[in-house]
Amino acid sequence: SSDVCSSDLDLIVEANYVGNRGAxxxxxxxxxxxxxxxxxxxxxxxxxxxxAAGQATLTSTMGSTLGKASGVPLPYPTFxxxxxxxxxxxxxxxxxxxxxxxxxPLGDSWYNSLQVKVNKRxxxxxxxxxxxxxxxTEANPAGGFNATxxxxxxxxxxxNQKGITANDIxxxxxxxxxxxxxxxxxxxxxxxxxxxxxxxxxxLLLYQSGAPIAVPTSANNQSGWYGYNTTENRVPGxxxxxxxxxxxxxxxxxxxxxxxxxxxxxxxxxxxTAAAYYADYRSQRRPMESINIxxxxxxxxxxxxxxxAEFFNVLNRLEINGPSNTSPQGARSCSITTPTPGLPGSVNxxxxxxxxxxxxxxxxxxxxxxxxxxxIQPRNGQIVARFTF
Numbered sequence: 337s338s339d340v341c342s343s344d345l346d347l348i349v350e351a352n353y354v355g356n357r358g359a360x361x362x363x364x365x366x367x368x369x370x371x372x373x374x375x376x377x378x379x380x381x382x383x384x385x386x387x388a389a390g391q392a393t394l395t396s397t398m399g400s401t402l403g404k405a406s407g408v409p410l411p412y413p414t415f416x417x418x419x420x421x422x423x424x425x426x427x428x429x430x431x432x433x434x435x436x437x438x439x440x441p442l443g444d445s446w447y448n449s450l451q452v453k454v455n456k457r458x459x460x461x462x463x464x465x466x467x468x469x470x471x472x473t474e475a476n477p478a479g480g481f482n483a484t485x486x487x488x489x490x491x492x493x494x495x496n497q498k499g500i501t502a503n504d505i506x507x508x509x510x511x512x513x514x515x516x517x518x519x520x521x522x523x524x525x526x527x528x529x530x531x532x533x534x535x536x537x538x539x540l541l542l543y544q545s546g547a548p549i550a551v552p553t554s555a556n557n558q559s560g561w562y563g564y565n566t567t568e569n570r571v572p573g574x575x576x577x578x579x580x581x582x583x584x585x586x587x588x589x590x591x592x593x594x595x596x597x598x599x600x601x602x603x604x605x606x607x608x609t610a611a612a613y614y615a616d617y618r619s620q621r622r623p624m625e626s627i628n629i630x631x632x633x634x635x636x637x638x639x640x641x642x643x644x645a646e647f648f649n650v651l652n653r654l655e656i657n658g659p660s661n662t663s664p665q666g667a668r669s670c671s672i673t674t675p676t677p678g679l680p681g682s683v684n685x686x687x688x689x690x691x692x693x694x695x696x697x698x699x700x701x702x703x704x705x706x707x708x709x710x711x712i713q714p715r716n717g718q719i720v721a722r723f724t725f
Contacts, residue, residue: 348455354447354471361443372563373425375492381407383421385561386605394422394561426563442494445501446474461518466511473504479550479567479612486550489567490607499611500548506615507545514538539627546581546618551610552702555663556601567608568664574598578690578703581620581659586705588656590692592685594703596664619658622711625650630720642722652715660704668701 375385383406384390396402398410399417408421411429423429449471456464478499479486490496519533551567558566576598579586586593602608630644668685670692675681683696692699699705 346457346459348457350453350455352451352453354449354451356445356447358443358445360441361445362441371426371428371431372491373422373427377425381425384605386603391561391605394420394425396421398424422561422563444476444498446472448472458514461516462513463515464511464513467509469508471504471506471508473501474498475501477612486612487553487565487567488612489610491564493607496609497612500613500615502548502550502613504548504613504615505545508542509544510540510542512538512540535629535631537627537629539625541626542624544621544623546621548613548615549617549619549658549661551612551614551617552599552661552664554601554608555665556604556606558602558605558607561605566602566606567610567612568599569602569608570610570614571598571600576614576617581618584654586656588699588705588707589697590670590699591705592668592690592699592701592703593659593705594661594664596668596687596702599664601665620655620711622655623651623653624712625653639725640723642720642724644720644722645717646720647715647717649712649715653712654714655711657706657709657711660700660702660706662702664702666701668699668704670696670700671698673697 378385378390383393385394393402393406396406397418397420398404398408398415403417403421406421408424410417411424415424415429419429449469451470452468454464454466456462475498476494477488477491477497478501479488479497486502488497515537517533517535517537519529523529523532551570554566554568556566558564574597575595577593578595579591579593581593599610626646626648627650628644628646630642633641633643635641669682670685671682672679673695676695679695683693685692685699685701690703
């Protein structure tokens with residue numbers, strides 16, 4: 337539906353609802369159900385992948401004592417007895433474990449948005465187009481579409497897979513404007529009046545929410561028991577961030593920004609319960625502002641000279657890279673700033689400590705930010721001249 341109102345012929349305001357529903361979509365990520373043993377299959381043979389005994393059985397070869405005692409038959413006569421019990425229980429045991437069976441058309445997607453647009457037609461030298469979008473992008477599984485960095489937590493619990501996707505940007509505002517300086521009748525000097533008129537000022541401004549950060553992948557070796565990994569669990573009551581990524585107060589040379597205590601590994605052999613992405617777990621907002629100024633000088637009827645200057649990131653915003661999203665339980669370390677005899681070149685940062693110790697910098701590990709480059713370039717510009725004949 338849409339609603340349009342206009343106070344005059346020069347200004348148009350338009351509001352629309354835009355939605356999309358997708359079903360039976362091809363999933364490019366390894367959805368797993370095609371070649372992953374179902375828990376019911378394990379139960380049939382009394383194998384419990386959450387126990388050490390069950391895990392030992394799954395990693396045993398079919399010709400070993402444990403493999404024979406499992407009661408799992410050869411899936412076909414020529415199946416090698418050097419292959420594992422886990423491989424024998426796969427729906428397609430002939431497919432080597434290093435090959436993924438992908439593309440199951442089991443995906444669903446949802447997109448809902450309110451879109452408002454304001455259009456100021458060219459009059460008195462000014463034209464403007466502004467748009468605001470309030471939206472939500474979801475999928476099931478949320479980690480399987482355009483999200484190679486996200487992990488699906490449990491392919492056998494499809495009801496628990498719906499959530500926002502990597503493309504979910506709930507608030508987007510952008511505006512483009514152009515103004516051509518008119519001939520000022522109040523200026524008596526015609527040469528000055530002509531020199532000041534005809535210049536065109538334009539700009540493109542974009543402001544939007546930060547992109548979602550993928551939930552960390554669990555290190556509980558779930559791939560050894562089911563053929564693919566799962567997500568870590570979100571710990572209730574723990575903040576996701578150690579500092580606001582939009583505060584402009586981060587020191588990436590010695591500070592960690594993500595809270596490792598916010599995530600916990602599921603027990604061995606158990607699936608995670610977290611979504612692939614969370615609405616409150618996002619990277620830094622990244623505004624973009626560009627302006628330009630130019631003019632076309634008419635030399636003769638078919639000859640003209642166009643001069644234009646363009647400037648990008650005009651406010652010189654410092655937009656650092658996103659934080660590292662490796663294992664929260666992995667080591668977080670800092671390197672020595674100035675090599676000193678008797679001091680180690682790097683030290684691990686203890687749990688509960690979120691900055692590098694004195695004399696050390698260059699943090700690495702979960703929540704660190706690479707500062708050897710920026711997400712966007714500092715303020716820069718270019719001058720363009722074009723002669724037409």
